Amino acid sequence: MNAHALSEGTYTVDESKNFIPFNSISDSIKDRPGSLLVEICPFLIISVEGIIIIDPGLGLKNKSGEFQIIKNLSQLGFNSTDINIVLLSHLHKDHIGGVAYEENGIMNPMFPNAQYVYQEEEMNEALSKLPSKSFEASKLKFLKSYKNKKELSGNTQFSKNIYCEISGGHTKNHQVFWFNTANKKYFYGGDVLPQGTQLIRKFAAKYDFNGKESAALRIQYGKKCAEENYACLFFHSSAHPISKVKYADGRFELLNN
Numbered sequence: 001m002n003a004h005a006l007s008e009g010t011y012t013v014d015e016s017k018n019f020i021p022f023n024s025i026s027d028s029i030k031d032r033p034g035s036l037l038v039e040i041c042p043f044l045i046i047s048v049e050g051i052i053i054i055d056p057g058l059g060l061k062n063k064s065g066e067f068q069i070i071k072n073l074s075q076l077g078f079n080s081t082d083i084n085i086v087l088l089s090h091l092h093k094d095h096i097g098g099v100a101y102e103e104n105g106i107m108n109p110m111f112p113n114a115q116y117v118y119q120e121e122e123m124n125e126a127l128s129k130l131p132s133k134s135f136e137a138s139k140l141k142f143l144k145s146y147k148n149k150k151e152l153s154g155n156t157q158f159s160k161n162i163y164c165e166i167s168g169g170h171t172k173n174h175q176v177f178w179f180n181t182a183n184k185k186y187f188y189g190g191d192v193l194p195q196g197t198q199l200i201r202k203f204a205a206k207y208d209f210n211g212k213e214s215a216a217l218r219i220q221y222g223k224k225c226a227e228e229n230y231a232c233l234f235f236h237s238s239a240h241p242i243s244k245v246k247y248a249d250g251r252f253e254l255l256n257n
């Protein structure tokens with residue numbers, strides 16, 4: 001099993017929840033008052049279960065008119081039809097924008113041979129919140145009506161090596177993924193553990209459904225990863241998307257391997 005980062009770069013996001021590309025060389029955050037910088041990094045997992053994408057990102061095109069995620073895949077020698085499974089931690093638009101795209105008013109799957117996997121209750125909750133700036137209604141409805149999907153209900157041993165665990169914290173039914181093989185172990189904490197630095201700089205985030213719960217979970221997951229030698233996959237960290245962690249004397253350290 002091997003994980004690869006599919007970094008989509010850096011964006012700014014403000015109250016409107018629109019993601020605008022940010023070039024750290026030519027753009028200045030001062031020109032975008034009230035905005036936060038957000039890095040976006042989906043992952044590719046090559047496993048015996050198949051070729052997997054975790055949280056396919058914003059689904060935006062680059063300047064050449066190609067979908068960034070497809071471009072990133074091609075650089076690793078894959079194309080959209082190679083993907084067998086798409087795992088979704090939760091359904092916020094920055095995580096599921098890349099599940100599908102619209103062409104002439106019709107939604108098409110971005111990965112036509114993949115099964116899309118999400119928590120059923122997460123979907124019910126998201127649909128009940130529409131209209132909402134945090135969700136893209138067309139993508140939610142696409143997933144809900146898509147033929148090749150798997151709706152999980154709670155903690156699920158998805159396959160021999162992949163465990164889907166409800167974490168809550170960020171959204172009510174947010175899930176995290178544990179990948180466990182004889183030679184490689186990965187943990188994907190989604191938006192409960194979106195950046196390695198969040199293990200070091202402790203805080204409760206306003207954007208979480210339950211910020212305190214999320215903060216406590218980060219520590220719990222971080223400790224487990226350190227003890228059991230899992231490499232963490234960080235969705236909102238393009239600079240250091242994959243890192244093992246060390247925990248000693250009450251402190252975390254990122255090993256950035």
Ligand SMILES: [Zn+2]
Nearest residue numbers: 090092170191
């Ligand atoms: Zn989120």
